[in-house]
Amino acid sequence: MTATGTPAVANAADFDVVRRNAHSAAVAFTVADPTVAGHYPGFPVLPGLYLVEAVDRAVQEWAGPAREVGLVAMDRCRFRHPVHPEDRVFADAEITETSEGLQVKGTVTTNRGRVADLRLRYRIAAGPAFIGPG
Numbered sequence: 062m063t064a065t066g067t068p069a070v071a072n073a074a075d076f077d078v079v080r081r082n083a084h085s086a087a088v089a090f091t092v093a094d095p096t097v098a099g100h101y102p103g104f105p106v107l108p109g110l111y112l113v114e115a116v117d118r119a120v121q122e123w124a125g126p127a128r129e130v131g132l133v134a135m136d137r138c139r140f141r142h143p144v145h146p147e148d149r150v151f152a153d154a155e156i157t158e159t160s161e162g163l164q165v166k167g168t169v170t171t172n173r174g175r176v177a178d179l180r181l182r183y184r185i186a187a188g189p190a191f192i193g194p195g
Contacts, residue, residue, distance in 0.1 A: 077090065094111075130163060130185055131184050149171060153167065
């Protein structure tokens with residue numbers, strides 16, 4: 062998500078669900094966004110925010126539409142290698158439920174190998190999502 066709350070990858074349909082089970086989920090997408098060309102002119106790479114969002118999408122896929130979870134902290138984020146145009150990106154989220162919410166170990170890889178490691182924390186909403194005054 063950007064600072065304005067809009068997804069960095071504009072269309073949720075751009076993500077393919079690779080796996081979803083009781084303790085993890087994984088999504089994949091192919092880098093084909095015009096932002097990549099201008100991120101570092103002359104050396105196009107995917108902005109790191111997209112990798113964080115990919116892990117978040119995996120967590121949201123794991124949670125499903127009936128369960129509201131929200132990112133509250135990024136305890137660790139290490140970008141190991143750049144992601145280039147046309148790379149296929151795989152984001153894997155190992156999820157542990159605790160009394161305080163969710164602990165997530167995220168790993169992002171491409172066909173070139175591991176590109177990022179993340180540790181994220183999520184809250185779990187106590188009830189239905191708040192919509193606002195009726």
